[in-house]
Amino acid sequence: MTSEEDFFAPNTSKFITGARIDGTPQDIYIGRDGIIGAVGSDIAGEYRREADFLVDASGTIALPGLVNTHTHAAMTLLRGYADDMNLQEWLSEKIWPLEAHLTGNDVYWGTRLACLEMIRSGTIAFNDMYFFMDEAARATADAGIKGTFAHGFIDLGNDEKREAEIAATKELYAAVSTMNNPRLQVAVGPHAPYTVSPEGLEWCAGFSRDNDIGLHIHLAETEQEVSDCTRQHGMRPAALLDQCGCLTDRTVAAHCCWLNEDESRLIAERGVTVSHNPASNMKLAVGRAMPYHWLKDAGARVSLGTDGCSSNNNLDLIEEMKFAALLQKYAWNSSVLLPAHEALTLATSAGARALRTGGGVIAPGSAADIILLDTRTPSMVPLHNADSNIVYAASGAAVSTVFCNGTALMFEKVIPGEEDILIRAQECADDLVAQSSS
Amino acid sequence: MTSEEDFFAPNTSKFITGARIDGTPQDIYIGRDGIIGAVGSDIAGEYRREADFLVDASGTIALPGLVNTHTHAAMTLLRGYADDMNLQEWLSEKIWPLEAHLTGNDVYWGTRLACLEMIRSGTIAFNDMYFFMDEAARATADAGIKGTFAHGFIDLGNDEKREAEIAATKELYAAVSTMNNPRLQVAVGPHAPYTVSPEGLEWCAGFSRDNDIGLHIHLAETEQEVSDCTRQHGMRPAALLDQCGCLTDRTVAAHCCWLNEDESRLIAERGVTVSHNPASNMKLAVGRAMPYHWLKDAGARVSLGTDGCSSNNNLDLIEEMKFAALLQKYAWNSSVLLPAHEALTLATSAGARALRTGGGVIAPGSAADIILLDTRTPSMVPLHNADSNIVYAASGAAVSTVFCNGTALMFEKVIPGEEDILIRAQECADDLVAQSSS
Numbered sequence: 001m002t003s004e005e006d007f008f009a010p011n012t013s014k015f016i017t018g019a020r021i022d023g024t025p026q027d028i029y030i031g032r033d034g035i036i037g038a039v040g041s042d043i044a045g046e047y048r049r050e051a052d053f054l055v056d057a058s059g060t061i062a063l064p065g066l067v068n069t070h071t072h073a074a075m076t077l078l079r080g081y082a083d084d085m086n087l088q089e090w091l092s093e094k095i096w097p098l099e100a101h102l103t104g105n106d107v108y109w110g111t112r113l114a115c116l117e118m119i120r121s122g123t124i125a126f127n128d129m130y131f132f133m134d135e136a137a138r139a140t141a142d143a144g145i146k147g148t149f150a151h152g153f154i155d156l157g158n159d160e161k162r163e164a165e166i167a168a169t170k171e172l173y174a175a176v177s178t179m180n181n182p183r184l185q186v187a188v189g190p191h192a193p194y195t196v197s198p199e200g201l202e203w204c205a206g207f208s209r210d211n212d213i214g215l216h217i218h219l220a221e222t223e224q225e226v227s228d229c230t231r232q233h234g235m236r237p238a239a240l241l242d243q244c245g246c247l248t249d250r251t252v253a254a255h256c257c258w259l260n261e262d263e264s265r266l267i268a269e270r271g272v273t274v275s276h277n278p279a280s281n282m283k284l285a286v287g288r289a290m291p292y293h294w295l296k297d298a299g300a301r302v303s304l305g306t307d308g309c310s311s312n313n314n315l316d317l318i319e320e321m322k323f324a325a326l327l328q329k330y331a332w333n334s335s336v337l338l339p340a341h342e343a344l345t346l347a348t349s350a351g352a353r354a355l356r357t358g359g360g361v362i363a364p365g366s367a368a369d370i371i372l373l374d375t376r377t378p379s380m381v382p383l384h385n386a387d388s389n390i391v392y393a394a395s396g397a398a399v400s401t402v403f404c405n406g407t408a409l410m411f412e413k414v415i416p417g418e419e420d421i422l423i424r425a426q427e428c429a430d431d432l433v434a435q436s437s438s
Numbered sequence: 439m440t441s442e443e444d445f446f447a448p449n450t451s452k453f454i455t456g457a458r459i460d461g462t463p464q465d466i467y468i469g470r471d472g473i474i475g476a477v478g479s480d481i482a483g484e485y486r487r488e489a490d491f492l493v494d495a496s497g498t499i500a501l502p503g504l505v506n507t508h509t510h511a512a513m514t515l516l517r518g519y520a521d522d523m524n525l526q527e528w529l530s531e532k533i534w535p536l537e538a539h540l541t542g543n544d545v546y547w548g549t550r551l552a553c554l555e556m557i558r559s560g561t562i563a564f565n566d567m568y569f570f571m572d573e574a575a576r577a578t579a580d581a582g583i584k585g586t587f588a589h590g591f592i593d594l595g596n597d598e599k600r601e602a603e604i605a606a607t608k609e610l611y612a613a614v615s616t617m618n619n620p621r622l623q624v625a626v627g628p629h630a631p632y633t634v635s636p637e638g639l640e641w642c643a644g645f646s647r648d649n650d651i652g653l654h655i656h657l658a659e660t661e662q663e664v665s666d667c668t669r670q671h672g673m674r675p676a677a678l679l680d681q682c683g684c685l686t687d688r689t690v691a692a693h694c695c696w697l698n699e700d701e702s703r704l705i706a707e708r709g710v711t712v713s714h715n716p717a718s719n720m721k722l723a724v725g726r727a728m729p730y731h732w733l734k735d736a737g738a739r740v741s742l743g744t745d746g747c748s749s750n751n752n753l754d755l756i757e758e759m760k761f762a763a764l765l766q767k768y769a770w771n772s773s774v775l776l777p778a779h780e781a782l783t784l785a786t787s788a789g790a791r792a793l794r795t796g797g798g799v800i801a802p803g804s805a806a807d808i809i810l811l812d813t814r815t816p817s818m819v820p821l822h823n824a825d826s827n828i829v830y831a832a833s834g835a836a837v838s839t840v841f842c843n844g845t846a847l848m849f850e851k852v853i854p855g856e857e858d859i860l861i862r863a864q865e866c867a868d869d870l871v872a873q874s875s876s
Contacts, residue, residue: 078822079822113819279764282764283763283768287771309831313830314832316817326717329722330769333725335522335528340521382518388517393750397835418816422816429819
């Protein structure tokens with residue numbers, strides 16, 4: 001074992017020993033290529049000596065790294081700036097005036113803060129939509145996790161705006177391609193059916209198809225949005241998106257609270273991944289929970305997202321799993337809906353498939369996106385059922401160690417450079433408030 | 439500063455410097471009597487030299503210790519043992535068969551585990567109802583926090599059972615009185631209007647009045663309970679309790695999901711404290727959230743509880759505050775209902791008043807029940823609004839240091855003796871499962 005600094009370096013192999021996987025202590029070998037080479041209780045003979053580093057993981061549970069399929073990462077800077085307000089007042093009096101002063105530097109440090117928070121709570125990939133997304137990509141590259149970045153595309157039916165958004169989307173695609181970092185991807189980000197014209201939606205669908213990249217959109221978050229769409233377009237929002245070519249297996253649709261049964265089946269048929277955001281939906285009082293039972297019955301892909309920090313107000317997917325499992329039970333009046341092991345699937349393999357991270361399972365050939373959760377803490381005792389403890393009793397604070405593509409990003413709660421990021425993010429947040437109130 | 443062991447000893451005075459209280463860094467002096475002697479930014483001259491220990495609390499927020507007004511502490515042993523089931527099946531196939539094997543020793547270690555978890559997440563007092571409550575009291579005495587213990591009184595209308603429950607209640611009262619520990623109290627615990635006869639309820643009301651002790655009861659958790667009561671007694675459950683003398687300012691009524699507006703006013707008029715248990719109510723799909731808006735409008739006292747670990751599955755009141763603030767908004771369709779600062783009141787001063795802990799505020803003359811939360815962690819940055827960060831972004835893991843009656847129970851995340859308790863509790867849980875499956 002060499003120095004701590006070396007341990008955090010990429011392209012080193014690791015032998016992780018004694019972590020619980022599916023109920024039994026097993027070992028994991030991670031190759032220098034960041035890929036899981038072997039998993040099992042009998043691999044030590046072949047792989048242990050080969051590894052650059054040995055990680056004693058006894059007393060931990062190993063999980064695939066968590067995947068957040070809907071957030072606005074840099075909104076960490078707005079955490080706690082305005083809560084407990086009516087939506088329109090909140091946006092027009094608080095959020096938008098502050099965002100008007102946002103710079104690329106703010107987005108860089110806000111995203112660094114978000115990545116720090118995600119690493120601390122076990123998230124190794126996220127689906128982002130915001131402004132200055134080249135800066136968000138740069139921050140994520142520096143943080144070491146995986147990000148998919150969409151410029152929030154809003155044309156409000158205006159041709160000039162649409163051309164500008166098309167240019168911005170192409171520019172982001174070029175900028176991130178130039179970074180040539182396999183952890184970074186671009187998605188096209190039509191904001192929502194009510195903020196983007198059918199022409200804009202069609203262009204986005206085409207750009208996603210032609211470049212084989214994701215399409216990230218808000219869908220059916222509020223009842224108002226559904227009734228407005230029906231009045232304006234003569235069809236519900238999912239049908240409108242489908243008509244514009246926006247529903248494919250590259251699509252992540254956030255919220256989906258107000259889908260009806262037919263729309264749930266359409267979402268399933270098209271291979272769309274829904275991103276369930278229960279905490280945000282509850283906080284903003286959207287009036288209905290994503291219909292998990294209809295989506296599940298139809299065979300739809302469902303994943304999990306935190307939404308941005310001004311409507312949640314954290315990025316803790318372990319907490320979000322509990323909100324999901326409990327909100328589904330409460331809202332649809334069934335204590336058996338969305339059991340713990342399904343909630344874990346939403347936050348791991350379903351998200352990894354949607355964002356094409358190469359991970360999502362702990363198995364040979366998969367990207368070594370692995371997190372270790374400490375079981376030697378009161379809320380994880382007794383360990384009758386690990387899935388239940390993780391979903392219902394733990395929080396993100398249970399995560400002790402994080403690997404992304406085999407690189408250690410946090411080891412036994414230590415993240416190199418954390419303090420400096422906290423200071424810089426706080427400064428950006430303070431400056432934003434000072435500017436918006438001057 | 440002397441050794442660490444001395445620091446955890448009772449009856450030592452402390453000077454806590456630089457913790458944020460209501461937005462500004464202040465100092466707190468705790469006397470050897472466990473009472474707060476002074477609070478402010480200008481008290482160092484008078485008190486700093488007097489203190490046995492100096493605690494550097496810069497970078498923390500000080501809050502009154504949290505108070506959990508409804509739990510079944512020893513059910514920590516059942517954490518994760520059975521989830522995601524229908525209520526009747528869950529009780530009859532899983533919970534009751536396991537509980538049939540419970541011993542006093544199990545309740546001791548289950549309660550020690552619960553106290554450990556509560557201390558870790560900032561809770562310094564709780565309202566307990568279960569079996570072998572003398573053992574629960576002994577465990578709490580050893581753990582150092584404050585407990586109010588009720589024997590779960592269930593007569594099912596049977597005279598013989600009622601006499602046995604009366605005897606058990608008197609016995610517990612005598613046993614805990616003998617312990618002569620000011621941190622321990624007894625309450626009378628009529629389980630619920632549907633499990634205790636009017637005669638039993640009347641006896642409980644009298645015992646509470648005559649001994650000036652609390653009365654701890656489940657009320658209106660499910661719709662079924664309300665309709666059954668109306669059919670059987672010709673009145674709703676709150677009216678029945680009132681007729682039996684059970685609604686007073688010594689009463690804590692847990693759940694109260696299905697109160698109507700009239701009942702909410704009655705609860706307020708009688709000075710009853712409601713214990714809101716949002717996570718449990720969601721997980722068990724009770725179909726309705728406690729009507730906070732009606733209770734608030736009527737001026738009722740509302741506090742917060744976690745319920746037991748088999749229906750939550752943790753004892754983290756910081757997480758529970760978020761569930762409360764979000765469930766109220768979602769269930770009653772209002773994004774302004776139960777704002778962050780009110781959620782904090784529920785978990786601190788409202789609970790402290792209900793359980794008569796002597797604490798609940800950070801002010802001279804109050805019991806020194808104080809917790810320190812670390813702000814140097816990503817989810818607490820930026821610090822636009824401390825209340826919002828605590829309620830919406832933090833979890834119990836933010837708590838670093840805990841004082842109860844001035845005695846340090848956790849200091850910078852360290853709790854002396856923690857590991858042994860985790861091992862003993864796990865053993866008890868394993869034995870219970872082995873017995874119930876043999």
